[in-house]
Amino acid sequence: DAGVIQSPRHEVTEMGQEVTLRCKPISGHNSLFWYRQTMMRGLELLIYFNNNVPIDDSGMPEDRFSAKMPNASFSTLKIQPSEPRDSAVYFCASTSRLNTGELFFGEGSRLTVL
């Protein structure tokens, strides 16, 4: 199994630009999560989907952030416009066994907004 695949691995952009992060979950997994990790705040849940439907987006910081899951094998997290405080590592995770807490994380997308 290829695991959770995220792209890009690194992105450097300027304030005000649109950023799109992509995630391909593990085949057969029906739950998908977007997390953000920073030194100051640790690992924070932004949004999660179950069967392609957004279930909890209460962690999405503000309207500049949006996430979609058009099908079971693809999800995007978009930031428009980006700001320096959005700089972080963004992780996507998936699971087919939500009640066990066993999430499979991708290697993350490191975003730097100048």
Add this chain to the structure above:
Amino acid sequence: EDQVTQSPEALRLQEGESSSLNCSYTVSGLRGLFWYRQDPGKGPEFLFTLYSAGEEKEKERLKATLTKKESFLHITAPKPEDSATYLCAVQEDGSRLTFGEGTQLTVNP
């Protein structure tokens, strides 16, 4: 709101020197407590799930235990390859996992 506090923030051990990491939590109804390991530049990797007080899980040199207020991750005779950040997370009702800020473990040869 769920609170998860891990201590210490960082821990340095000599190879073979056993120790424990702590995760204390405050949730109104714990559904599960989870331990993850994170290596630099990588995503967290699942280690254990604990559901109820008194439960224990083991994997190689690691043993996780759970009480009503906290969990411990015991590391017996650690090796340099055990160096990583160890994260705990709790799940209350629903599916949200709330993570602690982690303990950065360094094991020197």
